[in-house]
Amino acid sequence: MTPAEILNSLFPLGHDVTTHGNLSFGMGAMGTLSVHVIGAGGGGAIGVDEALQLAAHVLTLANSGDGRPILLLVDTSSQRMSRRDEMLGLNEYLAHLAKSLLLAEAHGHRTIGLLYGGSAAGAFIATALACGTLVALPGAHPEVMDLPSMARVTKLSIEVLKEKAKATPVFAPGLDNLAQTGAIAETWDPDAPLSDKLAALLARPRNGDDRATLGKVRGGRPKAAIIANEVVTLAQARG
């Protein structure tokens, strides 16, 4: 689906989302409840400039006091790989964006990431993965690192990696693999109205970070929830 098709399916009552380069901003109408929309699209990289522009908008919403949900539409590549961005401290800019999204959530805004294209590495962490709930459309293609680069780093051939990927979802790129680790709450059917899906999601209360539990149930992360919970228990008992 194109961003325009997605917005029309999400907001049949209308929206005023406008696009500036790869970023877009606006609101979508949902009856009595309107939703803020932020887009990081076009398959673009997130560098210091984009991260700061997105964070500025998120902080404005977080401080608005309107408590409306924030929907983040994501189709990016990775963090911008450049001398300039790293020299300027890209890690701080991406962290700032993630913190801004988490502040908005603490101020009562539901934050929902909708992954409809790509997203990778640091850009994925600072956008989609910093939302309270992450959903996806079929065809979304998140990745930590592409298989050719992974082959170089792990010194294994792409053929060997592809073979190993059949045995485990834990390292290979792709929506299904990420979903099995618990990163993606639901994948939405693009042929049904997305407005219904969004309304249903917003009607369900969200309690805490349940991604480790999801990963255990789905089999992609057998140990994360158990280990984290045990550390919490031990720290409280003996710390």
Place this chain on the structure above:
Amino acid sequence: MSNTQKSWYEAGARERVAALVDRDSFVEFVGPERREISPHLAVFDLPVQFDDGIVVGAAAIDGTNVLVAAQEGRFMGGAFGEVHGAKLTGLLQAAKAMKRDVVIAFDTGGVRLQEANAGELAIAEIIRAIVQARMAGVRVVGLIGGRAGCYGGGGLIAGCCSTLIVSEQGRISVSGPEVIETNKGVEEFDSRDRAFVWRTMGGKQRMLIGGADAFVDDDVLAFRNAAIVALARPAVLDAKTLAAEQRRLQRRIARFGEAADATDIWATLGIDDPDSVPDMPADRFIALAAEHRESADDAR
């Protein structure tokens, strides 16, 4: 380096914890005796480590109770895998519940690629746990000066800490030098030019632009002393903090966005002889930085 110093860079995770905390105060959680190894490395026929490359526990630093984590950069480059990440997530979730400050000794290349999806998600969970702990009033102090530096998602986690203490060896960035060179070419980033790498993302550059808050010599006791100071500082994270960070990061782009090299940034900061910075001993650098650096006080 005098004989009384012990290098932070050369030390392992357990040596760093031992040097940081008060004698006999450390209690480890889910330690190596539990053999909670990565369930994923066997697929790649890779060796495992019984603590999965991270030590987490409770201790006291100068009499103050804290939670402590230290990554082992010599195992899988200190990278975040499922178990490794879950131990840190749990520690941070406990910190929020207990209102207990946390000290994290980073030493990481980022996500462990053999379990990339689990590692990436662990980093997202850690960031969420840090921010929620900080919004509850907890300090999260990061120490960076190890072999692996603090790269990839580790850099993002560091950017969420309330205070960062670095040594010259404390390289912080998202994409590593080799990754940028592989993707964008050697003209963009020459990963083998060590001096260039260090002045672009090393501890001195981070200290001067406000990417870190304290600079120390490569000495375990210097890290401990700086941690004691950091644990006494107020560290609020709220709307005001992030508004200040927004202005701070905006100003950085406005001031330094056109700089071609870190030495241009240092000259803009008013440093007379920027070429002398890389070889400058820590004490002289700290004095120079105090006079010229951008600070991130109350804006991180």
